[in-house]
Amino acid sequence: MTKKPLILVTNDDGFHAPGIIALTEVAKEFGAVLKIAPDKPQSGMGHAITINSTLRFEQLESGNDFNAYQCTGTPVDCVKIALDVILDEKPDLIVSGINHGSNASINVIYSGTMSAALEGYIEGVPSIGLSLLDHGLEADFTACKHFAREIIELALKQKGKNYCLNVNVPKLNLDLIKGIKYCRQAHAKWQEEFDKRQDPSGKDYYWLTGHFVPFDEHKEDTDLWALQNGYVSVVPVSYDLTNYETLNDLANWKN
Numbered sequence: 001m002t003k004k005p006l007i008l009v010t011n012d013d014g015f016h017a018p019g020i021i022a023l024t025e026v027a028k029e030f031g032a033v034l035k036i037a038p039d040k041p042q043s044g045m046g047h048a049i050t051i052n053s054t055l056r057f058e059q060l061e062s063g064n065d066f067n068a069y070q071c072t073g074t075p076v077d078c079v080k081i082a083l084d085v086i087l088d089e090k091p092d093l094i095v096s097g098i099n100h101g102s103n104a105s106i107n108v109i110y111s112g113t114m115s116a117a118l119e120g121y122i123e124g125v126p127s128i129g130l131s132l133l134d135h136g137l138e139a140d141f142t143a144c145k146h147f148a149r150e151i152i153e154l155a156l157k158q159k160g161k162n163y164c165l166n167v168n169v170p171k172l173n174l175d176l177i178k179g180i181k182y183c184r185q186a187h188a189k190w191q192e193e194f195d196k197r198q199d200p201s202g203k204d205y206y207w208l209t210g211h212f213v214p215f216d217e218h219k220e221d222t223d224l225w226a227l228q229n230g231y232v233s234v235v236p237v238s239y240d241l242t243n244y245e246t247l248n249d250l251a252n253w254k255n
Helices: 018-028 075-086 112-122 142-156 223-228 244-252
Strands: 006-010 032-038 057-063 066-071 093-100 127-132 164-169 179-182 188-198 204-214 231-236
Touching: 006 018, 006 075, 018 032, 018 093, 018 142, 032 075, 057 075, 066 075, 075 112, 093 112, 093 142, 112 127, 112 164, 127 142, 142 164, 142 179, 164 223, 223 231
Parallel strands: 006 032, 006 093, 032 066, 093 127, 127 164, 179 231
Antiparallel strands: 057 066, 164 231, 188 204
C-alpha cells in the first residue's frame, strides 16, 4: 500500500483563524495532517524565535490521520517544535496560511506566514506559504482553496526537490481569476510613519502606521503586476540574502 503524504499545516494568524481552517480542509484531501499554530495572532513576527521565555504546546484535536496542536510561540517556533519534538519523521510538505492579507513583494521579509514556510525549507522540507489579499474576518477563501489544492497537488509530485513558494491570491471571485503566474518579487518598501499618541496618564506612546510604496509593479514579471491583473502570483523564495552583485564588486573596493 502507498503511504499517505504527511502535511504539516501552520500559520501566523493563530490556531482558530479562518484561513488555517480552510487550508487544513484542503490538506486533509491529500493525506495525514499535523496542524500546529500559535495560540494568538503573530502577524509581522518574521523569523522570530523564542529564546528568553518558556515554550509550551498542547494537543487540542486528534483523529484519523489528523492531529492538532496549539503553541505559545511564534510561527517559526511552531515548525521547529513540530519537526524536532512532535514528529518522528519529516513531513512531505509544509503549508503555511492562509494568511489574511498580502505577502507579496517586500512583505515576505516581515511575514510570519512566510518565515514558517522558510523554516521548513531550511530543514529540507518543501514548503508553501499562501496568502489571500483580504484582511476581512468574513473573507471568502473559495478561490484560495481552489488554487491551494492545485498547487499542493503539483508540489507533492515533485519528489526529491526542496523549495519554498510564496503564493498570493487576489481578492476576486474564482471565475474572475485568470490563472497562475510564476514571477519574481517586486521591488517595493513600506514608508513608515509613527503616530504619536497619549495614554490616559498623559504619557506618550507611538503607533506604527505607513503606506506601501511600489517601484516596479508595472513590470509584467513581478508578483504585484500579476495580482493587480487578476492572476495568482507564485514566487520561489530562499533564505540566502547574499547580494551577489555587491559581492562581485567588493574586490574593487579600495581604502
